[in-house]
Amino acid sequence: MALPSSQPSPRQQIxxxxxVNGVRREFEIAPWTTLLDALRERLGLMGTKKGCDHGQxxxxxxxxxxxPINSCLALAAMQDGTDVTTVEGLxxxxxxxxxxxxxxxxxxxQCGYCTPGQICSAVGLISNGKAKTxxxxxxxxxxxxxxxxxxxxIVAAIEEAMKAT
Structure with missing residues (x-):
């Protein structure tokens, strides 16, 4: 059995x-495309960063x-019909x-690479209301x-944002 090529044929697209960020987006992807790659490569939303590609x-x-979810671990096809918010949509x-x-x-x-993920995690943390200390x-x-x-x-920023919301 041959491995899928990096450029799927039209019959391999779904x-x-x-x-995404309040706008309905319809597009075709290969079934093995992660949500991260769909956001970055198909929709041009570069705020979401590709770090380890292993959810770590x-x-x-x-x-x-x-x-909050690790978009590198989520297949985009499994998220069909969902509401996705990236740092650009906050x-x-x-x-x-x-x-x-x-x-x-x-x-x-400092360097800012982790910041979009940190911010999205913090927004999720605040909205679920479980962290108080x-x-x-x-x-x-x-x-x-x-x-x-x-x-x-980061902790100080989250504490301040918790008070503001």
Whole structure:
């Protein structure tokens, strides 16, 4: 049995529809396309980062129906009909989401590579309301790695955003 080529033939494509950042998007993908690759390569949303490609770093975190997920581990075809929010979709009417603003206010990033995933995870953490203390925030955010070590500022930013929402 031959392995699938990197360029699928039209008969290997499937149609899916996602609501991405509030806009319904219909497109065709190969069945093995991850949500991360669909967002970046098919829809041009480069805010979601490809880090480890194994679900270990959190750089690819997006919100799927409001819950944070590692988009590198999710097949796009399995998400057909869902609502996906990327870091690009968090701001409203030119105003940053409170988490985005808090990350700026607290200098909660250095190189910025992990920041979109950190922000999406934090938005999910705040919306589920389970983390109340610094330790609970740290635990809930443990799936997001910052190689620069901006963790104290990230926790402070999340605490501030929790108060603002």
């Amino acid at each position: 149609s899916i529809a996602l609501t 770093c959190g750089a690819c975190t997006v919100l799927l129906d409001g819950r 701001a409203r009417d030119g105003t940053l989401h409170p988490v985005q603003q808090a990350f700026i206010d607290h200098d909660a990033f 610094r330790d609970e925030i740290r635990e809930a955010m443990s799936g997001n790695i910052c190689r620069c070590g901006a963790y104290p500022n």
